[in-house]
Amino acid sequence: QVQLQQWGAGLLKPSETLSLTCAVYGGSFSGYYWSWIRQPPGKGLEWIGEINHSGSTNYNPSLKSRVSISVDTSKNQFSLKLSSVTAADTAVYYCARGAGDYGGLGYYYYYMDVWGKGTTVTVSS
């Protein structure tokens, strides 16, 4: 049974770079997309971006200028970096596995079926 374990710094100052890592245990790393999602306190969910085992990425345009997602296939890990953080980036950050749904013509659509427990990140001076 696949499990996602995530970690990273929980308290940042404005203008610093957020850095989180998610490790995948008990399942294949290839054949999936791996996502980051965040949830500000008391609010809804926002998709940040995703990466596959080959390093192909997709980002939310609202964060694209500050986001970088990378992968380390030797460790079955993927990581998130978000630069120039402000208080608006305070949130619980989740990693998740994207499982492929075949849509025909060789195209897959990815839904998030396994989630990490979340990491609380607070940005405060």
Next chain:
Amino acid sequence: DIQMTQSPSTLSASVGDRVIITCRASQSISSWLAWYQQKPGKAPKLLIYKASSLESGVPLRFSGSGSGTEFTLTISSLQPDDFATYYCQQYYSYPYTFGQGTKLEIK
């Protein structure tokens, strides 16, 4: 971006009730819709994918329907464990987007 709108935002119901949550997309997303359940302090849990496919291990009282722009999540007989917040999410196009959530409360 595709906007996802859920209704109602809050729903009060009793154990044993049948409840329906609606999700509307701002443009057609075919059947590429997922439903998640989230409890306080926990990660979201996948219930339904491809609009109506039940995730393994999810109780049969949960069901999903719809296509295009209109979708519903139905809980046939509410159980105490079902009181939580529910989110729909489209995975038809980037960026993936979520509804604002429906909080299911005990009446």
